[in-house]
Amino acid sequence: xxxxxxxxxxxxxxxxxxxxxxxxxxxxxxxxxxxxxxxxxxxxxxxxxxxxxxxxxxxxxxxxxxxxxxxxxxxxxxxxxxxxxxxxxxxxxxxxxxxxxxxxxxxxxxxxxxxxxxxxxxxxxxxxxxxxxxxxxxxxxxxxxxxxxxxxxxxxxxxxxxxxxxxxxxxxxxxxxxxxxxxxxxxxxxxxxxxxxxxxxxxxxxxxxxxxxxxxxxxxxxxxxxxxxxxxxxxxxxxxxxxxxxxxxxxxxxxxxxxxxxxxxxxxxxxxxxxxxxxxxxxxxxxxxxxxxxxxxxxxxxxxxxxxxxxxxxxxxxxxxxxxxxxxxxxxxxxxxxxxxxxxxxxxxxxxxxxx
Amino acid sequence: xxxxxxxxxxxxxxxxxxxxxxxxxxxxxxxxxxxxxxxxxxxxxxxxxxxxxxxxxxxxxxxxxxxxxxxxxxxxxxxxxxxxxxxxxxxxxxxxxxxxxxxxxxxxxxxxxxxxxxxxxxxxxxxxxxxxxxxxxxxxxxxxxxxxxxxxxxxxxxxxxxxxxxxxxxxxxxxxxxxxxxxxxxxxxxxxxxxxxxxxxxxxxxxxxxxxxxxxxxxxxxxxxxxxxxxxxxxxxxxxxxxxxxxxxxxxxxxxxxxxxxxxxxxxxxxxxxxxxxxxxxxxxxxxxxxxxxxxxxxxxxxxxxxxxxxxxxxxxxxxxxxxxxxxxxxxxxxxxxxxxxxxxxxxxxxxxxxxxxxxxxxxxxxxxxxxxxxxxxxxxxxxxxxxxxxxxxxxxxxxxxxxxxxxxxxxxxxxxxxxxxxxxxxxxxxxxxxxxxxxxxxxxxxxxxxxxxxxxxxxxxxxxxxxxxxxxxxxxxxxxxxxxxxxxxxxxx
Numbered sequence: 070x071x072x073x074x075x076x077x078x079x080x081x082x083x084x085x086x087x088x089x090x091x092x093x094x095x096x097x098x099x100x101x102x103x104x105x106x107x108x109x110x111x112x113x114x115x116x117x118x119x120x121x122x123x124x125x126x127x128x129x130x131x132x133x134x135x136x137x138x139x140x141x142x143x144x145x146x147x148x149x150x151x152x153x154x155x156x157x158x159x160x161x162x163x164x165x166x167x168x169x170x171x172x173x174x175x176x177x178x179x180x181x182x183x184x185x186x187x188x189x190x191x192x193x194x195x196x197x198x199x200x201x202x203x204x205x206x207x208x209x210x211x212x213x214x215x216x217x218x219x220x221x222x223x224x225x226x227x228x229x230x231x232x233x234x235x236x237x238x239x240x241x242x243x244x245x246x247x248x249x250x251x252x253x254x255x256x257x258x259x260x261x262x263x264x265x266x267x268x269x270x271x272x273x274x275x276x277x278x279x280x281x282x283x284x285x286x287x288x289x290x291x292x293x294x295x296x297x298x299x300x301x302x303x304x305x306x307x308x309x310x311x312x313x314x315x316x317x318x319x320x321x322x323x324x325x326x327x328x329x330x331x332x333x334x335x336x337x338x339x340x341x342x343x344x345x346x347x348x349x350x351x352x353x354x355x356x357x358x359x360x361x362x363x364x365x366x367x368x369x370x371x372x373x374x375x376x377x378x379x380x381x382x383x384x385x386x387x388x389x390x391x392x393x394x395x396x397x398x399x400x401x402x403x404x405x406x407x408x409x410x411x412x413x414x415x416x417x418x419x420x421x422x423x424x425x
Numbered sequence: 426x427x428x429x430x431x432x433x434x435x436x437x438x439x440x441x442x443x444x445x446x447x448x449x450x451x452x453x454x455x456x457x458x459x460x461x462x463x464x465x466x467x468x469x470x471x472x473x474x475x476x477x478x479x480x481x482x483x484x485x486x487x488x489x490x491x492x493x494x495x496x497x498x499x500x501x502x503x504x505x506x507x508x509x510x511x512x513x514x515x516x517x518x519x520x521x522x523x524x525x526x527x528x529x530x531x532x533x534x535x536x537x538x539x540x541x542x543x544x545x546x547x548x549x550x551x552x553x554x555x556x557x558x559x560x561x562x563x564x565x566x567x568x569x570x571x572x573x574x575x576x577x578x579x580x581x582x583x584x585x586x587x588x589x590x591x592x593x594x595x596x597x598x599x600x601x602x603x604x605x606x607x608x609x610x611x612x613x614x615x616x617x618x619x620x621x622x623x624x625x626x627x628x629x630x631x632x633x634x635x636x637x638x639x640x641x642x643x644x645x646x647x648x649x650x651x652x653x654x655x656x657x658x659x660x661x662x663x664x665x666x667x668x669x670x671x672x673x674x675x676x677x678x679x680x681x682x683x684x685x686x687x688x689x690x691x692x693x694x695x696x697x698x699x700x701x702x703x704x705x706x707x708x709x710x711x712x713x714x715x716x717x718x719x720x721x722x723x724x725x726x727x728x729x730x731x732x733x734x735x736x737x738x739x740x741x742x743x744x745x746x747x748x749x750x751x752x753x754x755x756x757x758x759x760x761x762x763x764x765x766x767x768x769x770x771x772x773x774x775x776x777x778x779x780x781x782x783x784x785x786x787x788x789x790x791x792x793x794x795x796x797x798x799x800x801x802x803x804x805x806x807x808x809x810x811x812x813x814x815x816x817x818x819x820x821x822x823x824x825x826x827x828x829x830x831x832x833x834x835x836x837x838x839x840x841x842x843x844x845x846x847x848x849x850x851x852x853x854x855x856x857x858x859x860x861x862x863x864x865x866x867x868x869x870x871x872x873x874x875x876x877x878x879x880x881x882x883x884x885x886x887x888x889x890x891x892x893x894x895x896x897x898x899x900x901x902x903x904x905x906x907x908x909x910x911x912x913x914x915x916x917x918x919x
Contacts, residue, residue, distance in 0.1 A: 124672035125779055125810075147678055176619060183628055184597050199869045205777040206590065206809035207849035209583045209632045210857075210864055211873050211892065216596065216628035220620070237678030259538045263562065265649040265718060287720035333617040335539040352619045377618035393622040398612045403623055405879035410872070421623065 072114045076227070077196030079110055080415070084194045089418035092223035094133060095160030098169045102222050104387040105420040112164055112227055119230060120204070123148060127187060127204050129232040132164025139163055143235055151179035151236045155314050164228045170220020173314035174270035174281065177262070177334070177349040179236070183219035190230040191218070194411045204232045223417040224425055225410050239269065239283035241290075244306035245298030247278045251338050251345070254278040258350045259335050266292045272313055273347040274320055281310060313348070320346045323357060326385035328368050330354040332377030339371050355382075369393055392421060434520055437498065438477050441522070444494045445480060449487060453528075455479040464505065464523045468570075469513040469856055471820075476503070476517030483528040485545075485604075485641035492639060493609030495522055501885045502607070504635040506547060506575030510582060511773065512854030514634045514890055521888075526577050529641060532556045540647045541600060541617055546577025546640050550584075553645060562647040565592035568850070569758065576643050583632030585850035587683045587757075588714075590808035592648070594850070596631040601644040607881040617644050629876065634852055635887040637880040651716035654682065655726050656750045659738040660707035664688050664803075667709035668783040670736035671807040674713065677732045679725060683714035684808030685757050688787075691764070691802035691815070692756075698763035701756030704740055711738075711807065712753055760804045761815070768800075768817035772829050776840030777811045777849035789839050790814055797828040811849035812840070838863050853891045861891075862898035870895065 070078075083090045089107030093099070116133035123146040130139050136156050143149050153173030154166045167189075172181045188202030191214075202208055202215030218228050249257060254273040258280075261268060267284035280298065282289045293300070301309065312318040321327065330339060334351035341364075346355040358364045365381065372379035378393035385391075395403060400422075407414065407425050419425070438456060445454045455461055456478050465473045477500075482488045495502050501521035508515055517523040530547035537560035542553050550571040554563040567586035568574055574584070580602060583595045592598070601615035615627035630637055661667035667686050674681060687695070688709050696703045704710055713733070715725040730741055744750035756763075764771050778786050787803065794801050800817045814836060818829040837847045837860045847853070847860040861870070873892045877884065893901075 122779070122781060124676040125781060126675060127779070170620075170625075180593070180597060181620065183625055184593065193868065193872070197868050199866070199872055201869065201872075203777075203844065203846050204779055205845050205849070207585055207594065207777045207806070207811045208846040209850060209852055210846045210848050210861060211853070211869070212637075212876050213583075213596070213628050213632055214872065214876065217625055219625060219628075221624055225624075236680065237675075240678070263537060263540055263560070263649055265561075265651055267717075267721075285717070285721045285724045287724045288718050291718060291720050331618045331620050333539055333541075335536070349619060377616065378622045380622070395623050396613070398606070398610055399614070399623060399626065402612075402626060402879060405882075406624065406876065409875040409879050 073198065073229070076110070076112075076115065076192060080192055080194065081196040083108070083415040084413045087413040088415065090415050092168070092227050092417050094162030094165035095135070095158065097156060097158035097161040098165055098171070100383055101169055102391050102420045103389070103423065105417050107415070107418060110227065113162060115229060118142060125204070126235050127232055128235050129204060129230055130163045131230050132162060132228050134163045136161040136163055136166050147238055148235045149238045150185065150233065151175050152182055152185055153314055154182065155316065157315060163231060167219050167228055167231050168221060168223045174272065174310050174348060177271070177352055178269045181219070183216040185234045186216050186219050186231060187234055188232040189215040189218050189228050191225070192227050192229055194226065194413060194415060198229065202232065206234065222420045224407065224421050226416050241286040242269065242281060242283040242306070243289050243293050244279055244281045244301040244309065245293060245296060246301060247280075247298045248276060249273070249278045250276060251347070255335070255338065255347070255351045261296070262334070262350050270310060271348065271350050274345070279309065281306070320344060320355070320357070324384065325360045325362060326358045326364070326381055327383040328356045328358060328364070329380045329382040330356060330368070330372045330375070330377060331380070332372060332375040336375035336377065339375055341368065341371060365390070390423070395422070434477065437500070437520070441478060441494065441498055441500055445491060448490055449480070449482065453481045453483065455481070461523070464508070464517060464525065467505070467508040467510045467513060467515040469511055469516075469854065472513045472516050472855055474517050474519055476523035477520050479523045479525060481525045481528050485529065488524070488526070488529070488639060488641050489605045489609045489611060491522070491524060492605050492607065496608045496885065499883070499885070501888050502639070503887050504577070504581070504639050506578030507549070507573050509570040509574040510578060510852060510854065511775070512848070512852040512856040514581065514852050514854035514887070516855050516890070518888070524639065526575070526641070533642070535560065535647070537562060539617065542645045542647055544576055544643055544645065546575060546580070546643060548576050550574050550576060550579055557647050558650070561650050563650050564598065564645050565648055566595050566598055576645070577640050580631055580640055580643060581633065581635045582850070582852045585806070585811065587685060587806060589806070590684060591680050591682050596628060598646045599627065599631060599643060600646055602627065602630055602640045603642040604638050604640040606638050607883065607885045612638055615644070632852070634854065634891045636877055636891055637886065639886065652718050653722050654714055654716035654750060655722055656683070656744045656753045657713040657726060657729055657733065658703070658742045658753050659711045659713065659733045660704040660740040661709045661711065661737065662707070662739055664709040664787050665784040666737045667711050668780065668807070670711060670733055670738065672780060673732050673736040674729060677728065679729055679732070681713050681729065681808060682716040683712060684806075685712040686710070686805040686807040687757065687760065688803045690800065691760055691804050694767050694802060695756045695760055695763040698766055699756045699759045701752050703756055707739065712757055757804070764802060764815045764817065769819040769821070770817075772816040772818065772833055774812065774814045774816070774833055774836055775848045775851040776837050776845055777809070778840050778843050778845035780807065780810045782843040782845070786812065786839060786843060790836060793832050793835055797832045799825065799828055799832055801832070806849070809849070810845065834860065855890055858891065858893045858897070859901045861893050862901050867895055867898070870898070
């Protein structure tokens with residue numbers, strides 16, 4: 070019996086019994102979302118890189134492929150996943166990366182996971198394999214059900230294979246740092262982003278703004294000359310951005326609930342007590358609550374006022390509400406999509422919202 | 426289809442007209458044939474149908490009102506921007522409303538610090554960049570019809586352009602849309618933050634051909650205008666060598682701002698028309714553009730030139746001035762009208778293929794030219810694999826038209842066979858609906874319909890487009906649709 074037919078049988082049985090399945094790869098992002106209920110559907114056995122054509126800028130991998138393996142294959146050809154997905158552990162898989170939809174420091178410059186998804190093969194609730202999108206850059210045939218899978222947390226079914234756009238790694242990169250207060254740093258990163266500068270990442274924390282410039286060597290050099298700031302040694306700089314991406318940076322230590330606020334980059338300083346770390350040119354703001362502090366209402370209200378939304382990313386109540394509640398119209402669409410794609414609600418039931 | 430001028434159709438039209446005129450001025454609700462005829466087709470003029478009514482709301486609230494009234498009476502609605510689409514996506518229905526969004530044409534706000542433009546759907550694509558220019562910003566997707574096509578239409582079609590490889594498609598440059606569902610309920614997808622809670626319904630909306638909701642406001646991402654752009658024009662002795670050179674450029678780690686290929690028949694047609702200085706002896710020419718800062722462009726042009734020479738370019742010219750760069754592009758942008766001059770009619774295809782299969786697909790096209798006795802010059806967005814072969818024919822000759830349709834269907838099916846798609850940027854609409862049966866299995870089409878019904882349970886928004894019924898697929902044998910002549914001859918098409 071093949072891996073896929075075993076998966077299909079498990080899915081069909083679950084649908085028949087209306088019994089939920091927990092879709093899981095390496096489990097490195099188990100913390101994300103609400104605690105799901107059900108039987109494990111282990112997707113690791115469906116692994117391997119199906120096709121990789123560096124000159125086509127496309128790689129197709131099965132869901133269980135270790136993310137580290139994919140990244141090593143790309144690096145050997147001087148390419149990378151420009152959205153810099155966090156692994157959160159060596160067991161991370163490609164399918165989990167897409168389902169979680171998390172991007173790293175390069176998000177504001179290069180795009181999100183969904184921006185690099187070209188196509189998927191999925192398994193539907195009857196165990197049938199469906200293919201959407203493809204292996205080409207431009208494709209407008211049918212509705213875009215492939216990008217929809219990025220960040221869907223598996224609630225629309227398991228991603229079996231995914232085709233991703235890959236990019237050449239920038240030739241040169243330099244990190245510079247500036248001593249700036251929060252409001253000044255927000256003003257500076259937004260003003261710089263409106264100019265043709267090769268900024269590939271930014272982070273502000275504890276009075277220090279770090280900028281990563283990446284691209285053609287001459288462009289990086291002239292930008293560094295223009296911006297000034299204190300230059301980090303290359304190895305230290307690489308380690309710094311990896312620590313940020315993997316949340317091993319000192320800011321992320323501790324037990325208090327970790328909130329992620331996604332807001333317009335120009336949103337003013339969000340006045341929450343305690344420590345803040347700001348990425349993505351101002352568009353992603355992390356805030357650490359005190360241990361045992363339920364800050365849900367004030368954080369959600371602050372994010373809404375700023376024109377964004379707040380996610381309880383780590384810690385806190387796993388049975389509670391993790392993602393910002395949807396507007397009634399959008400919530401109704403979620404219900405109808407779920408009903409039509411997964412009528413028995415077997416796929417990651419309750420992971421995103423309690424009633425999905 | 427029901428006849429709108431008699432019987433039940435007449436009563437239905439009278440009732441809807443009465444309801445709409447209670448709130449809209451008479452000039453916004455049109456039913457006389459002389460008023461509705463201009464809306465009978467979009468850029469694919471082989472398909473024509475006068476709608477029962479044309480409605481031209483001027484505000485988002487009026488759009489919601491029109492949708493609620495149509496919903497109450499069970500009338501289908503086809504939304505339309507400038508009508509420049511090439512796949513018949515805005516073809517009206519005889520018993521339906523054609524909802525023109527042309528009067529929602531205001532740029533609502535430009536935030537230069539946040540780099541966001543908030544616009545209504547009837548704003549023209551190029552007008553966004555014009556409005557943002559004072560801030561040194563622009564909107565990147567540049568479909569060839571950008572002087573006329575609207576942002577609402579771009580959202581519906583996920584429009585591309587010649588700079589997609591580096592700057593992305595519409596889906597990569599829209600932050601948020603607001604509008605109404607089929608029953609007239611307000612709804613919003615995406616946000617001016619970089620993501621939202623829940624499923625990415627914005628990604629689903631982009632390219633949905635007006636079948637999921639009607640958009641009345643769009644937030645667009647603006648980016649800094651590059652300081653400088655330069656273009657290399659390279660000649661090759663074979664089309665295959667030009668294709669390999671594209672792979673070599675990308676393999677060298679260069680993401681060019683534009684990578685366009687034209688074969689000799691296309692080059693000759695264009696040169697006669699535009700006098701761009703193209704190499705008439707080359708089997709194919711490549712246009713490779715670099716943009717960015719002065720330093721960046723200098724470095725990239727140097728490297729790109731080396732790679733092209735190593736890949737066997739027989740001649741290389743680098744634009745020495747902005748005027749020369751514009752001249753290089755003028756030829757490419759005039760490819761469609763130039764071809765229009767050498768043939769009474771032409772049919773444009775839009776398949777996308779993995780680039781490595783280029784030589785195979787071009788051989789297939791050249792065999793098909795012999796088989797069908799029709800010529801087919803090729804222009805090609807080489808960077809992203811999007812082909813626009815142009816079949817030359819005379820629509821007054823029914824046999825030529827039939828051969829063209831069969832030729833086009835063969836090419837699109839070949840694109841699917843080599844792992845590509847039937848449409849890269851023009852959309853399925855009514856034109857390629859049969860080829861959807863070739864590209865997708867019944868279960869996949871069922872999933873599309875399920876998604877459609879989650880948004881629009883009664884299937885009232887743009888019914889009959891994009892997603893074929895299984896019944897239609899069962900009937901589709903070799904009976905291909907097609908045969909498109911382009912109106913808007915003044916628009917560049919690439």
